[in-house]
Amino acid sequence: MMLGKTVLGVSALVFIAYGLVSLVSPAIPAGFAGLEMGNGDAFAEVGAMYGGLQTGIGGFCLLALIKPDFYRGGLALLTIGIGAMTMARLVSLLMATDAVSAYSYGALGYECATAVLAAVAWAKK
Numbered sequence: 001m002m003l004g005k006t007v008l009g010v011s012a013l014v015f016i017a018y019g020l021v022s023l024v025s026p027a028i029p030a031g032f033a034g035l036e037m038g039n040g041d042a043f044a045e046v047g048a049m050y051g052g053l054q055t056g057i058g059g060f061c062l063l064a065l066i067k068p069d070f071y072r073g074g075l076a077l078l079t080i081g082i083g084a085m086t087m088a089r090l091v092s093l094l095m096a097t098d099a100v101s102a103y104s105y106g107a108l109g110y111e112c113a114t115a116v117l118a119a120v121a122w123a124k125k
Contacts (some may be wrong), residue, residue, distance in 0.1 A: 001121075003086045003117060003120060003121040003124070004038055004071065004075055004121030004122070004124070005065060005119055006060075006117075006121055007068030007075070007078060007114065007117045007118050008064050008065040008071075008074050008078075009061075009077070009093075011056045011057075011058065011061040011082075011114060011118075012059075012061035012062035012065060013045070013058070014058070015054045015055065015057045015058030015061060016054075016055055016058030016059065016062070016109075017056030017058075018037070018050070018054055018058075018098055019051050019052070019056070020055055021048065022046070022047065022050035022051035022054060023047055023050075023051030023052060023055060024051075024068050026043055026046035026047040026050065026051060028045060029032045030046050030050075031041075032103050032104075033103060033104075034101070036098065048076075057077065057081070060074060060077060061074050061077070061078070062091070066076075071120075075119075075121050075122035076122060078115060078118035079115055079119040079122050080116045082111050082114050082115045082118070083115035083119070085109040085111055085113050085120075086112045087109065088124070089104070089107060089108050089111060090108060093108065095103075108122040
């Protein structure tokens with residue numbers, strides 16, 4: 001259970017922090033990823049996906065950390081949701097024709113570690 005709580009706690013911290021920064025200033029994650037926001041729709045999309053969704057994931061991880069009824073659901077979210085994001089990022093990196101930066105490799109490493117550790121913890125109980 002300690003592994004699961006650790007994964008949930010770190011995920012809550014990382015997702016809430018990155019999500020709130022992204023919500024306040026969508027240009028920050030867009031800049032990290034090399035995205036250009038050409039209109040208000042792009043600004044709203046980056047704010048919603050990087051800001052709102054990540055804050056929500058972090059909030060659910062926090063809820064799963066402090067409420068036992070949500071513990072397994074939080075681990076399932078990280079295993080399936082972040083695992084799918086990991087696979088999509090890996091496939092996209094392999095398909096990219098241009099060089100990618102350390103941002104993409106760092107995100108891939110974090111996501112992979114999170115999904116694998118969450119899966120191990122989820123399988124334990």
